[in-house]
Amino acid sequence: MAESPEEVAVLVQRVVKDLNNAFKRNPHIDEIGLIPCPEARYNRSPIVLIENKLGVESWCVKLLLPYVHNKLLLYRQRKQWLNKDELIDITCTLLLLNPDFTTAWNVRKELILSGTLSPVKDLHLGKLALTKFPKSPETWIHRRWVLQQLIQENSLPTLVTKGNLGTMPVERIQRLVQEEMDVCCEAAGRYPSNYNAWSHRIWILQRLGKLDVKTIVDSTTASS
DSSP, X not given: OOOSHHHHHHHHHHHHHHHHHHHHHOTTOOEEEEEOOSSOOTTOOSEEEETTXXXXXXXXXXXXXXXXXXXXXXXXXXXXXXXXXHHHHHHHHHHHHOTTOHHHHHHHHHXXXXXXXXXXXXXXXXXXXXXXXXXXXXXXXXXXXXXHHHHHHTTHHHHXXXXXXXXXXXXXXXXXHHHHHHHHHHHHHHSSSOHHHHHHHHHHHHHTTTSOOHHHHHHHHHHX
């Protein structure tokens, strides 16, 4: 295993690259997890992708997490410059390991507002983080913020109250609600006493309550 700071930096940079390359190879990853592995295996990446499941060997987390955490803090303190692609990769890595790091979500908010990052991609990142950390408060909070951005961008209140199908048809809104119901049910299934998941479900129904989503809710409840 690398010991000097330079060796650690090179190693961690490679791991961050491997992790983000995994998402490029398979945009349909639907679960993340840690693989118990106390030591590095010679000449082998600690990022393991099997079908739609992504695993991170546990030995590298103690090196990876402090590195990306410090790198992002230096950026926020204006002591180190990171381009937009680096910011996306660093925050993605950090949030998959520690989704309650508010600063990382705030950076991604800025990237979304600037048009650099797709809100839909952030919903997917949050969904993945919840497969490992189903109670994560910051992930649920950020998820609602992203949904509010989508609602505002597509003038959802107008669409709902006036029945205008314009840029966001009712079918698309229903798919969005269905996705959120699924995310809530999956998170609650991983941790039954999951106040954050059930609160999010209530928020979705209240926020989009003027839509006819009774069929969606009933079918989701029946399968949960």
